[in-house]
Amino acid sequence: MIAGISIYEILTVTSILFFIGVYGFITRKNLISILMSIELILNASVINFVVINKYLYPDMLQGVFFSIFIIAVAAAETALAVSIIINLYRQIASVEVKDTEIMKY
Amino acid sequence: MEKIIFYILALVMIVFAIASVTSKKMLRSVIYLLFVLCGIAGIYFLIDYNFLAAIQLTVYAGGIIVLIIFSVVLVHHIEMELEVAKRSKQILVGLACLVGLGVFLTTIYAHPFNVAGKSVTTTTEDIGLGLLSYETGGFILPFELISVLLLASMIGAIIIAKGKKLTNKNDIK
Numbered sequence: 001m002i003a004g005i006s007i008y009e010i011l012t013v014t015s016i017l018f019f020i021g022v023y024g025f026i027t028r029k030n031l032i033s034i035l036m037s038i039e040l041i042l043n044a045s046v047i048n049f050v051v052i053n054k055y056l057y058p059d060m061l062q063g064v065f066f067s068i069f070i071i072a073v074a075a076a077e078t079a080l081a082v083s084i085i086i087n088l089y090r091q092i093a094s095v096e097v098k099d100t101e102i103m104k105y
Numbered sequence: 106m107e108k109i110i111f112y113i114l115a116l117v118m119i120v121f122a123i124a125s126v127t128s129k130k131m132l133r134s135v136i137y138l139l140f141v142l143c144g145i146a147g148i149y150f151l152i153d154y155n156f157l158a159a160i161q162l163t164v165y166a167g168g169i170i171v172l173i174i175f176s177v178v179l180v181h182h183i184e185m186e187l188e189v190a191k192r193s194k195q196i197l198v199g200l201a202c203l204v205g206l207g208v209f210l211t212t213i214y215a216h217p218f219n220v221a222g223k224s225v226t227t228t229t230e231d232i233g234l235g236l237l238s239y240e241t242g243g244f245i246l247p248f249e250l251i252s253v254l255l256l257a258s259m260i261g262a263i264i265i266a267k268g269k270k271l272t273n274k275n276d277i278k
Contacts (some may be wrong), residue, residue: 002107002108002111002151002152003107003108004107004108004219005107005108005111008200008213008214008218009115009222010111010148010215011213012210013115013118013119015123015206015210015213015273016119016206017118017119017122017141017210018209019202019203019205019206019209020119020122020123020126020202021122021126021231022202022205023126023198023199023202024125024126024127026190026198027126027189027190027194027195027198028126028187028189028190029187029188029189029190030131030181030187030188032131032173032176032180032181033126033131033134033176033187035173036126036134036135036138036173037126037163038127039138039142039169040126040138040141043141043142043145043165047145047148049237050149050152050154050157051152051250053173054152054153054236055220055221056216056219056221057221058221058223058224058225059225061227061231061232061235063153064156064157064227064232065232065235065236065244065247067109067157068157068160068236069247069251071141071160071161071164071165071166072251072254073251074165074169075144075164075169075255076166076255076258076259077258078169078172078173078253079172079258079259080211080237080258080261080265081260081264082172082173082175082176082262082266083261083263083265083266084265085180086176086179086266087265087266087268088162089179089180090268095180095181095190096188
């Protein structure tokens with residue numbers, strides 16, 4: 001644990017990061033920007049897992065395992081999303097949300 | 106000393122996160138996201154999980170950011186400015202996020218956490234043994250599942266990104 005820092009302060013920082021991600025997710029109009037906002041949200045939740053593991057149950061490692069799984073799923077999700085975006089760009093030459101009307105690969 | 110470093114990291118993370126979701130230049134916002142991810146790796150170093158910090162740096166800062174930069178360079182016209190939402194919508198969403206943040210923070214500060222005072226150093230060996238153990242509480246099945254999931258998603262990504270062939274084989278003859 002970090003000397004002199006309570007768990008409340010770290011949870012405050014991660015909550016702020018989470019809501020910045022939510023703000024970006026709603027206000028952005030570009031698919032890649034939305035993907036980046038999702039990364040912010042995922043990262044905030046991963047820090048929560050790790051910090052709660054470290055502060056409340058320092059003998060166990062479950063939070064670390066779950067954060068590793070979350071990171072792996074996020075990598076898979078990003079690869080798929082990037083490939084979908086590239087394919088979409090080939091078909092309609094745009095990655096704006098308002099132009100995205102077809103749902104066929 | 107660690108306190109000061111934590112506050113600096115927190116400030117950097119929040120400032121660059123806001124810059125990342127509000128910047129009008131696409132590539133710049135990706136780079137701001139990279140700074141946020143490096144700050145998160147710094148927090149992992151501070152709470153003494155070196156393995157997680159290494160994963161964060163290699164997978165996120167090394168892999169995902171490069172993927173996103175590739176897709177930006179392939180897809181987006183760099184000189185173009187991003188379209189942003191209307192002013193009223195921005196303010197509305199910001200207010201909603203602030204309200205949600207307030208609810209989160211009141212809930213967090215009202216909850217009494219039983220903080221264990223001691224600090225245990227975790228080695229990478231512990232993490233590896235836990236991931237590969239067959240006993241109760243071991244994570245061998247999700248570990249194998251996640252590797253199959255990664256393989257399947259990589260194959261799917263290749264097939265989707267390849268798209269349809271532009272010329273048919275029969276046309277060439």
